[in-house]
Every structure is written in structure tokens, then in C-alpha cells.
Amino acid sequence: MTEFTLHDLQCFDAMIRAGGFQAAATALHRSHPAVFAAVAKLERQLDLVLLDRSGYRVRATEAGLSFHRRAQSLLRELEGLRTHAAQLAMGEESELHVVIGDLCPRPQVLGMLGRFFSQCAGTRLHLHFEAVEGPRERLFDGEADVILHRIDKSDARVEWVDLCKVPFIPVVAPGLLPEPMPRAITPERMREFTQCVMRDTARHSPQQDYFMVEGAPQCTVADQSMKKEIILQGLGWGHMPRFLIEDELQSGLLQSIAGRHLPGRVEELVAARRRDRPQGPVANRLWDHIQHEVPALRRALGPRKTAPPARPRKRR
Numbered sequence: 001m002t003e004f005t006l007h008d009l010q011c012f013d014a015m016i017r018a019g020g021f022q023a024a025a026t027a028l029h030r031s032h033p034a035v036f037a038a039v040a041k042l043e044r045q046l047d048l049v050l051l052d053r054s055g056y057r058v059r060a061t062e063a064g065l066s067f068h069r070r071a072q073s074l075l076r077e078l079e080g081l082r083t084h085a086a087q088l089a090m091g092e093e094s095e096l097h098v099v100i101g102d103l104c105p106r107p108q109v110l111g112m113l114g115r116f117f118s119q120c121a122g123t124r125l126h127l128h129f130e131a132v133e134g135p136r137e138r139l140f141d142g143e144a145d146v147i148l149h150r151i152d153k154s155d156a157r158v159e160w161v162d163l164c165k166v167p168f169i170p171v172v173a174p175g176l177l178p179e180p181m182p183r184a185i186t187p188e189r190m191r192e193f194t195q196c197v198m199r200d201t202a203r204h205s206p207q208q209d210y211f212m213v214e215g216a217p218q219c220t221v222a223d224q225s226m227k228k229e230i231i232l233q234g235l236g237w238g239h240m241p242r243f244l245i246e247d248e249l250q251s252g253l254l255q256s257i258a259g260r261h262l263p264g265r266v267e268e269l270v271a272a273r274r275r276d277r278p279q280g281p282v283a284n285r286l287w288d289h290i291q292h293e294v295p296a297l298r299r300a301l302g303p304r305k306t307a308p309p310a311r312p313r314k315r316r
Helices: 006-018 021-028 032-046 062-089 106-117 134-140 224-232 242-251 281-301
Strands: 095-100 124-129 146-149 158-172 195-198 218-221 238-241 265-274
Touching: 006 021, 006 032, 006 062, 021 032, 095 106, 095 134, 095 281, 106 124, 106 281, 134 146, 134 265, 146 281, 158 242, 158 281, 195 224, 195 238, 218 224, 224 238, 224 242, 238 242, 265 281
Parallel strands: 095 124, 095 146, 195 218
Antiparallel strands: 146 265, 158 238, 158 265
């Protein structure tokens, strides 16, 4: 058996993943004959039949599937080596792009970024604010080095740092609903009231409907602060992050309508970046800084301890 090349192996891998020679050629930016010849050469070198060409569609043989499974570790190691080489070749980045999503407690997150970039005079921070699916879209469009938002943790292209959990609570201003308020408020009951929702800043991703009640009139806003003000003024109702309305809930300016029919939700706020892209030295230092700051961020956003009511003094 003669030695096979990485090029031959990559062509075979692309053929299995894409399901055909033409699709594999497109993925590799090669010609169809070049990919076909590389796979045939690999079969000759291994003295194995890797593909069954007898049917309408070419498919892998049992030997081909087994060989492909074992080849994955080598191909992953090759990709990791390329990424590492790209990182070694990078100098200090002149700029970084960070996207803050609508789940973020801005004072704490901006403080965390401010402490880092005050020590990086040679790197310019480009700060972007996006909502709903906007942060994720920026990340996968290559327009963000780090995003601070929710992600799909099953996506193998992404690595993340868990920052904190953000409870979202459905709230209204006193007087919006007729008294007495029912114990269990249903989405159907809220359909007659204007629901205040966040505007999705994604440009081409499928629109996501978070917390939306179908059929309810809507008021769409660009940020959580405007949403909070609209709800406070009795112009609508909606789900708000608890860290933003803690004082209003305690003072009675806002009332929770959470229950078994409108339970709210707890979102996981993370810092995320692409695992499949090289990261420069400043980006890696920022990543380490974020991990170091996580405990302080969680303490700042933890449940507040309320003082117990004072005991009345006994008269003597």
C-alpha cells in the first residue's frame, strides 16, 4: 500500500459529507474530475472499495464508512493545526468587535469590557448592540469576535463561557388589568392588551417569536429600557429581565403576572465566540478576562437580600 495524501483524504471526506462528487467539488472549490480522481486514487492506494457506484447515487461501502470514521480525528487535528498556525502568525489585533445582546445587564457588562480595554490602548473596540437573533447572526456572518447573548450550545462551531442566568418575568403596571386580578392569568386573557416586544435586529435569519401571544396587538421597541418605560406608563405589558425591574417590583410600580399559564423563562447569558476560527492574542486575553470576571458578575446580579422588618420596641 502506497502513502495517501491529505488532499485525497479531504476529497473523500467532502464526498461523504456532501453526498456527491459535484457537491464535494463545490465545497472544496475544486473541479468535479479532480475530486473524482482523488477518491479513485485513494481507493487504489488503500486497496479498498470505499464507494459503491452501482446505484443511481454513489454511497459509501461499509469499509468506506469505517475508514471515514477513523479519518475524522486526523482531519480535526489538521484543522486545529492550521488554526494554531494562523494564531501564531497574528500580531496584536488593531480592532475587536464585541456584540452586546438585549439579555445583558449593561452597566456590569460595559464595566467588564471597560476594565479590559483600558489596558489595551493599541486595540480599538467596536461595540455593537443587537437584539433577539441579531447577535448570533453577527457572529456567524464574521462580524463579531465575541457576543454576549444566548446561543445554541449544541452548535459545534461555538465555544462559550456561562455568565449568569437571566429570569424573564411577565409584568404589567397597576391599573392595566381590571381589579381584582385573576389568580391564573392566561395568554388568551392578555390577548386584548398591547404586548410590548423586542425588535429582532437580524437581517436575514428566520424571525424568532419569544414570549409572543398570537393575535395580541403589538408595540415593537429597540431596547429593554424603552420597553420598560412603555410598560411602566400602562401602554402595554411584556416580559422583562428581572435585573432591570427589581426596584419596580419591590415598590409596586410593576406587578408580576407570572403563573402556570404565563410562567416566564430563565435565559442563559453567555459570552460566545467561534471555535472554528483563529483567535488573536488580544481576543484570547479578552476571553481569559471574561472568565475571570464571571464570579463578580454573578454576585452583582444575584438575588437581593431584603432586610427583615424591624421589631416594634416595647414600652417600659
